[in-house]
Amino acid sequence: MKIMYRALATTILIWPLAGAAQEHQLGMTHAGANAPVIEPGQGAFAAIAEIVAELQSDPATDWTRVDIEALRQHLIDMDNVTLRSAVEVTEVPGGATFAVSAADPEVVGSIVRMVTAHATTMDDPAGWRYHVTTSDIGAVMTVIGDAAQIRALGFIGVMTVGMHHQAHHWAIAAGAAPHD
Secondary structure, three states: OHHHHHHHHHOOOOOOHHHHHHHHHHHHOOOOOOOOOOOOOOHHHHHHHHHHHHHHOOOOOOOOOOOOOHHHHHHHHHHHHHOOOOOEEEEEEEEEEEEOOOOOOHHHHHHHHHHHHHHHHOOOOOOEEEEEEEEEOOOEEEEEEEHHHHHHHHHHHHHHHOOOHHHHHHHHHHOOOOOO
């Protein structure tokens, strides 16, 4: 199994690289018999690396529109909401209300951006409905649908519903404005 992963990782890591960068990568993948070869050690860095590799491998990439910094800022927002916000949950008929807040104004900005963007895109085919209000300390999101599932998932679980994040990150990095 280890050999299969190493072969797969070498293919993935080397394929989008060229010249000296490829030689550098080859040297890095042979650093040790047990050296990690897939995960670069930090999730945001890994997400950016994946997008950059895809952009470089696509000859149709319009480099005048690419905005990796916008993706980095979005990933900061994701990190702030996931790790630096407080959430109070109230059960309501058919679902839950999540009051998401922070004392740090940077985190509050992240909360407002992430929660409103998610609710806007996620009135979902399964019948879940989202409602958001914002304030100077964060946002309140009410989700109505499968009450047991919504309550079990909690705020951050609900934020992951839809598996749209990879396409969303691609759109941000490629210069689209998915939140507008």
